[in-house]
Each structure stands twice: as structure tokens, then as C-alpha cells.
Amino acid sequence: PITAMVFASDASGNIAACTSMITVVDNLAPVLTCPADQTVDPGEGNLFYEVPDYFATGEATATDNCTDPVVLTTQDPAAGDLIGDGTYTVTLTAEDEYGNLATCTFELTVESILGVEDNALNTAIVMYPNPATNQVTIANSSNVLLDSAVIYDVNGKLISTTDLSNMQGERSIDVSALASGVYMVQITSQDASVVKRLIIE
Structure with a gap:
């Protein structure tokens, strides 16, 4: 608040005064x-x-x-x-x-930029059912030997790691303990890796 005082005088030297309260308000957003x-x-x-x-x-x-x-x-x-x-x-x-x-x-x-090996692995790997409830199956239609499947939550916390080194075409993973939500599954081989999004209902 600002107090403003106004003065006025006539030709005979008579003076009058009044005051006014002025409130300055900032209504403008950044x-x-x-x-x-x-x-x-x-x-x-x-x-x-x-x-x-x-x-x-x-x-x-x-x-x-x-x-x-x-x-x-x-x-x-x-x-x-x-x-x-x-x-x-x-x-x-x-x-x-x-x-x-x-x-x-x-x-x-x-958007992860995939190399040639990553693209080939991405095409060869199928994960089903998705959404899943109790288990999810990883199917590999290529001759590429897989190393592991690592599940992360959306905050990057490691949830579980599954060894795929002895996988024969398909491997089922128990996900019954996972809470409903979205997870990332990183599937790796010796020369490449691919990330699949997994939804748990």
C-alpha cells in the first residue's frame, strides 16, 4: 500500500489537502x-x-x-x-x-537407436501374453543365443533377472509376484540387446 497526498491552493494562498491509499497488486504470471x-x-x-x-x-x-x-x-x-x-x-x-x-x-x-544386431534381435524376440498376469513367455525364433532377461520397473529399479543361457526356443517367466503396472524387460545376447515393454494386469 502507498499513501498519496494531494495538495491544492487558490490565488489567495488557501491550501487544501487530501490523502488516498493506493494498493499496488501484481496480477501478472511469469x-x-x-x-x-x-x-x-x-x-x-x-x-x-x-x-x-x-x-x-x-x-x-x-x-x-x-x-x-x-x-x-x-x-x-x-x-x-x-x-x-x-x-x-x-x-x-x-x-x-x-x-x-x-x-x-x-x-x-x-527412443533407443538400435544397431543392426539389435534390430535383428528385436525382430526375433516375441514376448507373450502381454498384458500378462501370472507368467510371460519369451520366444526366440533366431539362432542367436540369449544371455538373460532383466525386468525393471518404470523407475529403473531392478526387479528380477532370469538366466536364458539354456533356453530352447521358449522360456516362461513367473510374474505372479509383480504388482499391476508397466515394466521394462531387457533381453540380451552376447552382441545385442532389446527392450520390451511388459504390462502386468
Whole structure:
């Protein structure tokens, strides 16, 4: 609040005065800029992509008419989260000191780039049923010898590892202990690997 005092005088020198209370209010949200939609590769040998801090990298910016700098920012998925292949909507927010909030979104696509051996293995490997409840079967239609099948949850936590070195065409894996949700199954051979998405009902 600001107190404003106004004076007026006539030709005879008579003076009158009054006061007015002026309240300055910030109703403007910060100006928030999101990165453009982007496609990223987790990198060779990586099953998950680590989400960066888009404000720290400068890809997202927030400016405000009153609050400088804007420090109350959030993003979802959060910086440091591990995400598998797929398309995600990233939501960024910025809030000034008076509670005005700005939001923007962009699409982040995580896509592992497969080599020739990886592509061949991806074509040869079938996982069924999917969605699954009690067990899932991995079928290998190639002559490639498999090493293992490793199941991760969507946060990158290792759930189980199954030895496939003695697999004869097909191998069933017990998944009855898994909670409903989405999991990543990384199937590897000596020279290649492939990731399959598994849904548990």
C-alpha cells in the first residue's frame, strides 16, 4: 500500500489537502518458455533416459515483471527421473512471489537407436501374453543365443533377472509376484540387446 497526498491552493494562498491509499497488486504470471518437442536417445547400453533439469540447462526460462529471479519452478517428470522408451508430456511451472502461476508443456520422446544386431534381435524376440498376469513367455525364433532377461520397473529399479543361457526356443517367466503396472524387460545376447515393454494386469 502507498499513501498519496494531494495538495491544492487558490490565488489567495488557501491550501487544501487530501490523502488516498493506493494498493499496488501484481496480477501478472511469469512469462514461461518451454523447450520445443524433442526426441532423445538414452545412449548405448542404457535402458532408461535420465530427465534433465530444463531450467538449469537453460532450455526453459521464466521471467517476471516483479520477481527477479523466478526461483519457484517445478517440472514433471522431475529432474533425475529415469524413463524408458515412449512419449511423455513434460509439464513445467513457474510461480512468482505473489502466487501467480504459469504453466507450459512439451512432448519428450525417448527412443533407443538400435544397431543392426539389435534390430535383428528385436525382430526375433516375441514376448507373450502381454498384458500378462501370472507368467510371460519369451520366444526366440533366431539362432542367436540369449544371455538373460532383466525386468525393471518404470523407475529403473531392478526387479528380477532370469538366466536364458539354456533356453530352447521358449522360456516362461513367473510374474505372479509383480504388482499391476508397466515394466521394462531387457533381453540380451552376447552382441545385442532389446527392450520390451511388459504390462502386468
